[in-house]
Amino acid sequence: MKYIFVTGGVVSSLGKGVATASLGALLSARGHRVTAVKIDPYINIDAGTMRPYEHGEVFVTSSGAETDLDLGNYERFLNTDIPRGANITTGQVYQEVIRKERAGEYLAQTVQVIPHVTDEIKRRIHAAGQAAGADIVLVEVGGTVGDMESTPFLEAIRQVRFDLGAEHTLYVHLTLVPYLDQSQEFKTKPTQHSVAALRGAGITPDVLLVRSAQPLPESIKRKVAMFTSVLPEQVFTSYDVGHVYQLPLALEEQGLSALVERRLCLDERAPDLTAWRHAEVVMRAPAREVTVAMVGKYVDMTAAYLSVIEALTHAGVACDARIRIRWVNAEAIDETNLRAHFRGVDAALVPGGFGARGVEGKVLAARHARESGLPYLGICLGLQVAVIDYARHVAGISGAVSAEFSPGAPARVIDLMPEQLDVAGLGGTMRLGDWPMRLAAGTRLAALYAVPDGGTVVERHRHRYEVNPAFVPALQAAGLIISGVTPGMDGRGAGLVEGIEIPGHPYFVALQAHPEFRSRLQAPSPPFLGLIRAALERQGLE
Incomplete structure (x- = not known):
């Protein structure tokens, strides 16, 4: 060597x-x-x-x-x-x-x-x-x-x-x-x-x-x-x-x-x-432009979302479009200014994160995208806040929260994964790295990953919390599509929710995984590519 x-x-x-x-x-x-x-x-x-x-x-x-x-x-x-x-x-x-x-x-x-x-x-x-x-x-x-x-x-x-x-x-x-x-x-x-x-x-x-x-x-x-x-x-x-x-x-x-x-x-x-x-040609003179609202709490330190930014860039290059990011501080969002934060954007993205700070603002962002038809991509915590919103305002589950922020609450629609219950310490103890995701046939996620009849794909993970299986039947009864689950793996969380989508919405997709980590210039991440295409369709350009 x-x-x-x-x-x-x-x-x-x-x-x-x-x-x-x-x-x-x-x-x-x-x-x-x-x-x-x-x-x-x-x-x-x-x-x-x-x-x-x-x-x-x-x-x-x-x-x-x-x-x-x-x-x-x-x-x-x-x-x-x-x-x-x-x-x-x-x-x-x-x-x-x-x-x-x-x-x-x-x-x-x-x-x-x-x-x-x-x-x-x-x-x-x-x-x-x-x-x-x-x-x-x-x-x-x-x-x-x-x-x-x-x-x-x-x-x-x-x-x-x-x-x-x-x-x-x-x-x-x-x-x-x-x-x-x-x-x-x-x-x-x-x-x-x-x-x-x-x-x-x-x-x-x-x-x-x-x-x-x-x-x-x-x-x-x-x-x-x-x-x-x-x-x-x-x-x-x-x-x-x-x-x-x-x-x-x-x-x-x-x-x-x-x-x-x-x-x-x-x-x-x-x-x-x-x-x-x-890529150089597209970045120098793109045919079109897409504005994505990125809702997070580290908006003053954008390197915290570097892979997400690059995954958006990859999708933009594939679509001959410049991506402009509007940084939205999740802590600044409330009912009075919700629409103003998203006025003039073509899509919204809630990335992963930890801690209670800004979570309610992220829930409001997911709700706004769901109700207004704004293309939405949720990643990790972005899936969890979308589920919390759906549980509260569509499935009628009063007080729906995450155990990460309210450990003793009765309506913990987001809870610790089974494999995390006995974990001690913080360093290297989450679900990490590549894990399989089984996609349901006929779903948008299956189409994005080019397995329309269903199949198993791999994405990277970094999390401790998941959708609580006890609430999945109620969420599905209220219309939420569970489009991806963890396949059976020796009892380690088989069937846990990996992907969700909302039927009839122009583009409302969320994953528990972090697809941005596998995105490349030569092979853009399918969910990110889908988001940018949906944003262009919203503009009437696709």
């Missing part, structure tokens, strides 16, 4: 994850088998218990790992599933080293950062590549060069070149060249200091990816090259583009992936960038 290590400097949030994913997309488009690994230097075992305002979205892999949101970028750009071990944290590494020490695996040794911690880091990197069956492993080191937390990881990736040789390893450093409007000049000093800090860790970058607001002039590229001792042809600009899906094309035009092939002694191949070129 070949290893490409991506580090970052100067400041955080430069787009290291998107740059890593873009390089992976280009190599994958050339027919190489590529996977990606994200190193997060925090002590948490995984991202599952972090709040969105601090860490953004928690992405869930097919195997049920709760990971950094960059894993979602990897999957979307590489069009492949990333294995569980591809998100490496300090917590995981030290937990395993301490376990081995207690088990006597280091007997008679003094356990130290070098070699024991660095060996464990390298073992995990190699294992992730092997699990994916990859030819090329992209490894993104989180944080910024110079951070204390990153030191063991930088040492570990330094050692990989010593272990494998230069023909099997490549170091890519993402840095920043700011442009000062006042003096009207690019400033290269931050990049010079960043590369010097990286060299202080024993790593000399092979490639510089320079973040800037616009493509760098050749004179500035030569200056960067001279003061960092990186050849000018190995300095590339990761400049601002209209959308992240345009970045692979921008890097391809500069010859980045061809250089990587040469440096790693790979077969040089022509890329198939059809999907990316089509």
Whole structure:
């Protein structure tokens, strides 16, 4: 296997994850088998218990790992599933080293950062590549060069070149060249200091990816090259583009992936960038436009809904439409302003979430979509609030609530899943990852997934609560269609509601799963695609 290590400097949030994913997309488009690994230097075992305002979205892999949101970028750009071990944290590494020490695996040794911690880091990197069956492993080191937390990881990736040789390893450093409007000049000093800090860790970058607001002039590229001792042809600009899906094309035009092939002694191949070129055309000049009201409580931190945003984008590209999102704060919705929040939108979406804050606003949003005929997609909690609304206002179940918010209420139409009753602790204990969903013949969901006669499909999950089976007969008697259920699986929640829809409505679909996690540019999620098509039909454009 070949290893490409991506580090970052100067400041955080430069787009290291998107740059890593873009390089992976280009190599994958050339027919190489590529996977990606994200190193997060925090002590948490995984991202599952972090709040969105601090860490953004928690992405869930097919195997049920709760990971950094960059894993979602990897999957979307590489069009492949990333294995569980591809998100490496300090917590995981030290937990395993301490376990081995207690088990006597280091007997008679003094356990130290070098070699024991660095060996464990390298073992995990190699294992992730092997699990994916990859030819090329992209490894993104989180944080910024110079951070204390990153030191063991930088040492570990330094050692990989010593272990494998230069023909099997490549170091890519993402840095920043700011442009000062006042003096009207690019400033290269931050990049010079960043590369010097990286060299202080024993790593000399092979490639510089320079973040800037616009493509760098050749004179500035030569200056960067001279003061960092990186050849000018190995300095590339990761400049601002209209959308992240345009970045692979921008890097391809500069010859980045061809250089990587040469440096790693790979077969040089022509890329198939059809999907990316089509996306660029649609994003630059779409034939139409759709406005979707996104009802959530993290509207000031939209990265909390990154996969949902991207799934809408995928559906928009497939429909030749620009997607505009109107962020609606669920806590601000009440009976007096309900219609104003949704005036002028073509569809509504309630994504997943946890906690009681804003829930009643989400229930009102689902009710408004149901009563007004506004196309609606509910995801996880978005299904649950739709069921609560339907139970209260159609099925006549007074006081219908979720046990998550009112544990002792009698009308708990949403309750803990059977498998969750004896669960202790929070980290990694929900229903997670890919689970099957059996669709009923003749339903809208079955048509969306191209199994009109019914069948079983797979979607990813992240939840503890489900529709209470005791209330399903009453909901069905009131007209709610249960279009998807969990098939029999050794008694673990067989028959639990996975999907609902409302007959006669232009588009009212909700899933307990998170279909956004499986959506790709090349294969948009069926429920999201259905929502955008229904929105266009509402406009009379489909």
